[in-house]
Amino acid sequence: MILEEYIKILAQEDKLVTVKKGISKNLDIAGVLKSIEPQPALFENLIDSDFRVAGNLFCTKAQIADYFGIAVEDIIPTLTRAIENRSSPDVVDEAPCQEVIREEVDLDTLPILIHNKVDGGPYISSGVVVTSDPEFGQNLDFHRAMQIGKDRMVIRVVKGRDFHKFLERNSEIDVAFCIGNTPEVLIAAATSVETGIDELEIANALRSIRVTKAKTVDLLIPADCEFVLEGRVVLQEKHDEGPFIDLTETVDVIRQEPTFQVRKITHRKNAIWQALLPGRAEHKILMGMPREPTVYKSIKDAGIDVLDVNITPGGASWLHVAVKVRKKHEDEGLKAIEAAFAGHRSAKHVWVYDEDIDIYNEEEREWAMATRFQADIDLLIKDKEPGSSLDPSAESGTKMTTKCGFDCTKILDAKGKSYEKAEFPKVDLQDFLGDY
Ligand SMILES: Cc1cc2nc3c(=O)[nH]c(=O)nc-3n(C[C@H](O)[C@H](O)[C@H](O)COP(=O)(O)O)c2cc1C
Structure with a gap:
C-alpha cells in the first residue's frame, strides 16, 4: 500500500x-x-x-495492526515470522518515487519541518537510509538529518549502527534517504538484525513491496516511497548536529557528525511528506516495537515459556521491558531477565510477571511487584555494562550503565500464602437495580 x-x-x-x-x-x-x-x-x-x-x-500499535489487518497480539509473531522468512522484493524499472526528477537540488522547496524552538535547524525525522557495503551488501537504518544548506545536511550516526560500521570501513558512502514509507519499510528499517541482512527483505516478508534502482547511486530503494534524496555521506567532513529532541523527550546535545551532500531529489507527482515528531508516540513505537520479537525469541531460546513482551512507553519505549511468562521452574524469572537483556542490549530495567498479570496495565504491574517481589532473592543487578546512548544518566561517552531486573513472579510452592486476587460475587445488576 x-x-x-x-x-x-x-x-x-x-x-x-x-x-x-x-x-x-x-x-x-x-x-x-x-x-x-x-x-x-x-x-x-x-x-x-x-x-x-x-x-x-502510526502512533499506536493498534494503528499498525489495523494497517496489516491483524490483531495487536499478533504483531510480535508477525514480525518474528518476517525476520525469519525474509524474501527478495520485485525490482521494477518504472517507479512512482521517481515520477519527478528534479533538475536542481534545493532542500528549501521541501517541507522539512522545524519541530521545536530549540532545534538546530529544519530536520528530516522519518528518513529511512538505504546504504551499501562491498562485503555486507545493502542495509536500512533511520537517521535524523539536519539541513545546513540548499544541498547539504548533517546526520546523526550512533556508533555501533550498521551504517556507522559501513562508514568506518569505507570512509565515504553513497546513500538514499527515503521519506514517506509505509510500516513494512519503517518497521524493517528499525529492526536490528545481523550485519549483512538487507532489511528490505524483512519489509517484503511483512507485505510485498517493490524496489527500484536509484538514479545516481548504485542502490535499490523502495519504489513506492514518496521522496528520495540521493547523495554521499563523508565520515570525516563533520558539522555541528543538533540540538534536537531525542527519544527520551529530552534535548540532545550538539555533536560533530558526518555531512550528507545531496545530489539528486526525486519524488512522486503529488508527493506527501511524512512528518514524525521526535520523542513522541510514533518515534517510540517505531523504536521499541521491533525489539519485542528479539527479546521474545531470546527468552524462548532460553527454554522459558514466554507469553508476551512489552517495551513500555514510560521507559521511552526503549529502556524498560515487561515480560510475561508461564513459570515452570523457580529460577525461570531470573533466567528470563538475563535472556531479555541479551535480546535488547540497550534495555536498562526488566520486569518479569506471571500469566495472570496484564503487562500493559501500570497498576497491575505495580501490584505484582508489591505482592510478589522480594529484593534479596528476586533482584538481579548487572553492574556497569554498556547500555543506551539515549539514557541521560548513563556515563557520558562510554554509555556504561547499571542494569537491573525484577522477578515479580510468585513462588511456585506458595506454602499456604495466597497470591491470587480474591473474586467478588458475579451478579446480574438488572436483578437488583433494574435499569438504573
Ligand atoms: C524514528 C527513528 C529515528 C531514529 N534516528 C536515529 C538516528 O538519528 N541515528 C541513529 O544512529 N539511529 C537512529 N534510530 C535508530 C536506528 O535506526 C535503529 O535502531 C536501527 O534498527 C539500527 O539498525 P542497525 O542495527 O541495522 O544498525 C532511529 C530509529 C527510529 C525508529
Missing part, C-alpha cells in the same frame, strides 16, 4: 484530521500534531512549500 492510499482509507473511516488552512512547516505543523496526537493529520496547504504533509500516522 502507498501512503496516499492509506491516508484515503483513514479519511473514509473518519480517522483523519484534514487541515485545509494555510500552515507553516516552521513549528506550526509540529504544534498541531503534538496537540492532536495520536490522531493522524493531513496538511493540505503549506504556506512555505508546494507539498502536502501527513503526520501521526
